[in-house]
Amino acid sequence: MPAYEHTYLQIDDDVRLHLVLAGPLDGKPVLLLHGFPEFWYGWRAQIMALAAKGYRVIAPDQRGYNLSSAPKDVESYKLEHLSQDVIAILNHYDIEKVFLAGHDWGAAVAWVVAARFPERVEKMAILNVPHPTVLMRTLRKSPRQMLKSWYIGFFQIPGLADWLMSHNNFAGVIGMLKASSKPDTFSPKDLDEYRKAYANAGGLTGMINWYRALFKSRPSTPRKAKIEMPVLILWGKNDAALSSEMAENSLEYCQNGELVFFENATHWVQHDEAEAVTKKLIEFFK
Numbered sequence: 408m409p410a411y412e413h414t415y416l417q418i419d420d421d422v423r424l425h426l427v428l429a430g431p432l433d434g435k436p437v438l439l440l441h442g443f444p445e446f447w448y449g450w451r452a453q454i455m456a457l458a459a460k461g462y463r464v465i466a467p468d469q470r471g472y473n474l475s476s477a478p479k480d481v482e483s484y485k486l487e488h489l490s491q492d493v494i495a496i497l498n499h500y501d502i503e504k505v506f507l508a509g510h511d512w513g514a515a516v517a518w519v520v521a522a523r524f525p526e527r528v529e530k531m532a533i534l535n536v537p538h539p540t541v542l543m544r545t546l547r548k549s550p551r552q553m554l555k556s557w558y559i560g561f562f563q564i565p566g567l568a569d570w571l572m573s574h575n576n577f578a579g580v581i582g583m584l585k586a587s588s589k590p591d592t593f594s595p596k597d598l599d600e601y602r603k604a605y606a607n608a609g610g611l612t613g614m615i616n617w618y619r620a621l622f623k624s625r626p627s628t629p630r631k632a633k634i635e636m637p638v639l640i641l642w643g644k645n646d647a648a649l650s651s652e653m654a655e656n657s658l659e660y661c662q663n664g665e666l667v668f669f670e671n672a673t674h675w676v677q678h679d680e681a682e683a684v685t686k687k688l689i690e691f692f693k
Contacts, residue, residue, distance in 0.1 A: 418495050425474035427466045430458030436502045439466040442511020444580050446473035446604045452681035471613025473604040484620035490519040506692045510534035525635045532639045535674050537653035538660040545653055569612045577605045587647040592678050638664040639691045643672030
């Protein structure tokens, strides 16, 4: 099995993205978008399995994460910019249409890419994040969901949230990972890799700025238009932060959507059910 390939792509004067590549050059392209507080490594159980099936896999560190640039201004983390990063990757590799998969914030970016650039996405897999309209509507109307999403408000505090989460070798953010997962979801080695990635990024500010940018500027996605391409939603039902009802409601925004629940998985579904998630992705992209 070939090793990961590492490369960099200059997006603009301020942003350079680190990419991990695997699989044959002529394979159908699959783009994997990680979420908070992970990096490309969050897809480690899927990358080589997809490559072994003949796909050309691209797994970037999104801006603010690990070895990619972390611009200082909050404006740089608007979903419009994040989705444009995806298009820049596709353009660089002359990819007309891609199989797109996203987890957590990566799924949020995927939803926006599918809405803004439907002609560039062949199929889309979404892991444990609802359609943006469903999320915003639920946050406004559901006190239970607002309580589950308390950390979003905490992240709005400049400086303090960054320091508290980073203090003592990133104990705060590691604690969040442990509290929201199963005991065996992340091994000590995995957590060490995450700590290294946070240090590579110069701390957590770039990552937390994604949340700040969301509140400063709501994404300009079509509110009623349905996502055109086939969509597969994979959802760990024991998500501590997001209710499974939002997964069901997200199907309203898909012309051709399928929802699969994993009853014993947490928010970290591609870790908890690595083999099953990989199998579902391979079947879906095929």
